[in-house]
Amino acid sequence: MGAIAEWVFHLLVFPGVLFSVTLGLVLVWLERKVTALVQWRKGPPLAQPFWDVVKLFGKETILPADSVPRAFLAMPLVAFAGAGVAASLVWLPLLGLAERPVGDLIVVLYLLAMPSLALILGASASGNPLAAIGASRDVKLLLGYELPFVAALLVAAFQVRDVDGAQVSAGTLSLEGILAFQQQVGSVLARPSGLLAFLAAIICVQAKLGRVPFDVAEAETEIGEGALLEYGGVGLGLFKLAHALQLATLPALLVLVFWGGLTATVWGVLAFAGKVLAIVVVVVLVENTNPRVRIDQALRFFWGPVALVALVALLAARLGY
Amino acid sequence: MSTSTTEPRAAGADDRSVVQIGPFHPLLEEPVGFELTVEGERVVAVDARMDYIHKGIERLAQQRTYDMIPILLERICGICSVTHSVCFCNAVEDLLGVEPPPRARYIRTIIGELERVHSHLLWVGLAGHFIGYNTVFMWAWKYREPVCDVFEMLTGHRQNSAIPLVGGVRRDLRVEYLPEARRVLDELDGQVRMLTEAVLDDPVLAARLRGVGVLTPQQVVDYGVVGPTARASGVATDVRRDDPYAAYGELDWQVITAPEGDVFAKAVVRLLELAESIKILRQAFDRLPGGDLSLGIRHVPAGEGIGRYEAPRGEDVHYVRSNGTNMPERLKVRAPSFTNIASFQASCIGASIADVTITLAACDPCYSCTERTIVVRDAAGGEARAVGDLIARSQRETRRIAAELGRPADLVLPAGGAR
Numbered sequence: 001m002g003a004i005a006e007w008v009f010h011l012l013v014f015p016g017v018l019f020s021v022t023l024g025l026v027l028v029w030l031e032r033k034v035t036a037l038v039q040w041r042k043g044p045p046l047a048q049p050f051w052d053v054v055k056l057f058g059k060e061t062i063l064p065a066d067s068v069p070r071a072f073l074a075m076p077l078v079a080f081a082g083a084g085v086a087a088s089l090v091w092l093p094l095l096g097l098a099e100r101p102v103g104d105l106i107v108v109l110y111l112l113a114m115p116s117l118a119l120i121l122g123a124s125a126s127g128n129p130l131a132a133i134g135a136s137r138d139v140k141l142l143l144g145y146e147l148p149f150v151a152a153l154l155v156a157a158f159q160v161r162d163v164d165g166a167q168v169s170a171g172t173l174s175l176e177g178i179l180a181f182q183q184q185v186g187s188v189l190a191r192p193s194g195l196l197a198f199l200a201a202i203i204c205v206q207a208k209l210g211r212v213p214f215d216v217a218e219a220e221t222e223i224g225e226g227a228l229l230e231y232g233g234v235g236l237g238l239f240k241l242a243h244a245l246q247l248a249t250l251p252a253l254l255v256l257v258f259w260g261g262l263t264a265t266v267w268g269v270l271a272f273a274g275k276v277l278a279i280v281v282v283v284v285l286v287e288n289t290n291p292r293v294r295i296d297q298a299l300r301f302f303w304g305p306v307a308l309v310a311l312v313a314l315l316a317a318r319l320g321y
Numbered sequence: 322m323s324t325s326t327t328e329p330r331a332a333g334a335d336d337r338s339v340v341q342i343g344p345f346h347p348l349l350e351e352p353v354g355f356e357l358t359v360e361g362e363r364v365v366a367v368d369a370r371m372d373y374i375h376k377g378i379e380r381l382a383q384q385r386t387y388d389m390i391p392i393l394l395e396r397i398c399g400i401c402s403v404t405h406s407v408c409f410c411n412a413v414e415d416l417l418g419v420e421p422p423p424r425a426r427y428i429r430t431i432i433g434e435l436e437r438v439h440s441h442l443l444w445v446g447l448a449g450h451f452i453g454y455n456t457v458f459m460w461a462w463k464y465r466e467p468v469c470d471v472f473e474m475l476t477g478h479r480q481n482s483a484i485p486l487v488g489g490v491r492r493d494l495r496v497e498y499l500p501e502a503r504r505v506l507d508e509l510d511g512q513v514r515m516l517t518e519a520v521l522d523d524p525v526l527a528a529r530l531r532g533v534g535v536l537t538p539q540q541v542v543d544y545g546v547v548g549p550t551a552r553a554s555g556v557a558t559d560v561r562r563d564d565p566y567a568a569y570g571e572l573d574w575q576v577i578t579a580p581e582g583d584v585f586a587k588a589v590v591r592l593l594e595l596a597e598s599i600k601i602l603r604q605a606f607d608r609l610p611g612g613d614l615s616l617g618i619r620h621v622p623a624g625e626g627i628g629r630y631e632a633p634r635g636e637d638v639h640y641v642r643s644n645g646t647n648m649p650e651r652l653k654v655r656a657p658s659f660t661n662i663a664s665f666q667a668s669c670i671g672a673s674i675a676d677v678t679i680t681l682a683a684c685d686p687c688y689s690c691t692e693r694t695i696v697v698r699d700a701a702g703g704e705a706r707a708v709g710d711l712i713a714r715s716q717r718e719t720r721r722i723a724a725e726l727g728r729p730a731d732l733v734l735p736a737g738g739a740r
Binding site: 215291 | 459
């Protein structure tokens with residue numbers, strides 16, 4: 001198999017789009033099932049999220065009269081593509097499939113912001129005032145959580161450890177490097193700075209996934225799905241798939257960066273799966289035990305306590321805690 | 322949703338746009354139109370349009386006998402079925418100058434309080450849903466379900482009992498189910514306590530709802546706000562205590578108030594009222610007297626009467642005028658939401674969209690009960706008479722009648738005419 005064919009396979013089939021979408025939709029099902037159990041409902045069957053997407057893809061695409069058609073139609077694809085590439089760049093180092101290092105924290109961070117940016121542009125192009133409000137809220141939210149999220153992830157790169165009297169640090173933004181560092185000295189999470197950063201990062205993931213209490217951009221009962229308001233059919237389906245991809249990627253990224261990644265043994269795989277599921281379940285439980293906050297409250301929360309915790313963690317990591 | 326539009330506004334307000342909440346919107350259980358004029362996310366003006374689901378029930382009632390009307394009036398509201406039927410009975414009994422027998426009064430109290438309990442639980446759930454807290458939504462509605470079941474056990478139907486009757490009640494409660502009803506109340510007591518504590522202790526809920534949609538006591542008086550919405554601003558108004566009907570005068574219970582006037586206080590007042598309603602129900606079950614169910618009213622003489630009733634949403638008023646026939650000449654219904662909805666002018670201006678939506682829901686508005694008109698088109702198919710025209714017309718009428726009676730019309734017209 002040629003190198004290009006191999007890359008295409010990694011990107012589109014495994015561990016990229018096809019695998020990650022499947023995993024993401026299974027996690028969407030898990031989310032809906034856990035939510036249902038918390039709320040004394042029965043919840044959907046496993047196939048439901050898949051059928052939802054299939055149904056959306058069979059529906060008509062409606063172009064709002066006031067929209068900018070090209071941007072409006074292109075943005076779902078951009079969101080999906082960004083999330084898909086991000087997924088393969090996180091999973092490849094985790095699974096150790098690539099021959100040379102591919103995972104770079106900066107690139108992954110940019111790609112993970114793509115779905116939100118695409119949604120903001122798509123909503124702005126739709127010409128709907130409620131979608132515009134949703135987009136403006138999403139911009140503010142993005143500005144809010146990106147700083148603490150980046151700071152928290154950098155903790156893994158800069159954490160200083162004492163190994164046989166020598167001070168070592170991952171000292172790299174490569175995901176493979178961070179993984180190798182953790183295999184050498186144990187997971188980042190085990191130190192106070194790592195734990196703090198992990199907590200800050202999981203709160204940011206809650207907002208990145210657009211879940212309650214940070215679902216302000218969609219806020220059904222305020223602005224009627226907000227940014228997604230004018231989307232239907234294939235466009236909406238692609239955004240849903242992009243969200244599913246993020247649900248498969250972000251917990252895996254957290255496990256990779258903070259929690260030791262994946263080792264190629266039966267127990268290693270089970271432990272990894274357990275960690276990913278645990279993060280998803282925590283996100284779902286937070287979602288179900290909180291009301292939606294106002295956008296100004298969310299912003300104050302991320303720039304205040306969360307950013308503080310992340311920066312303190314970064315400082316502590318540098319000082320060897 | 323295709324109901325949202327940007328409309329050009331008056332010159333000098335270029336940065337304003339109009340956000341339409343309704344007539345169909347996830348926030349609303351019924352069709353109603355709220356137009357929020359916004360600058361960014363800040364709401365600078367609110368307008369409500371209510372002429373989507375006028376059912377003409379007053380007119381229908383004027384074509385039915387006094388015996389049939391309570392059953393019709395149960396259909397005014399999807400929740401307040403006991404409210405409107407008993408309120409009508411109160412009005413006719415006021416006209417007659419009679420009081421129903423003790424057992425009938427206790428039965429009215431029991432079904433009325435069961436209705437308040439399921440109505441308040443319904444609101445708590447909806448309020449949770451409106452602020453994205455769907456777990457509260459599902460839990461509150463799960464707790465509500467057994468209450469509706471008890472209502473069905475005792476009366477035969479979850480909502481519409483068909484029990485109130487002028488001069489008493491039509492049927493007895495199915496007393497064999499009282500032990501089961503007591504058991505459900507005991508369970509509910511614990512659940513309501515848990516729910517109340519959970520709400521009171523939740524820091525995120527407090528951050529989200531405290532200081533939002535505040536009504537001052539003065540605004541409550543100015544706008545004539547009633548019910549839990551008024552009591553949450555520290556105004557202790559409750560028809561059950563101020564002008565007791567049914568058996569409320571003989572039972573031991575408290576009027577719940579809270580001083581803050583915000584949405585959080587409105588939630589707390591309703592949750593604490595649930596506990597009071599359970600207290601009232603237990604006493605009514607214990608003291609349910611024997612005796613007649615009805616006075617057996619056969620004739621309603623000419624005259625007029627006014628009935629008041631403390632609905633879950635506040636004071637309900639019915640006015641009845643009889644001309645001595647078996648049908649009322651005029652029935653006028655003023656549901657509590659009619660006055661509460663106007664208070665949005667005071668509680669919503671200047672807030673953000675996120676706060677306005679929960680404030681709109683906080684007085685538990687009920688639109689089908691409040692509807693008094695539809696947009697009328699004259700028979701020739703000509704010009705439509707919009708709500709504003711009709712209001713202007715009724716203001717002219719009020720002033721004409723006031724002049725005829727030689728009384729000053731206490732009517733303040735807003736600058737620029739109606740609306």
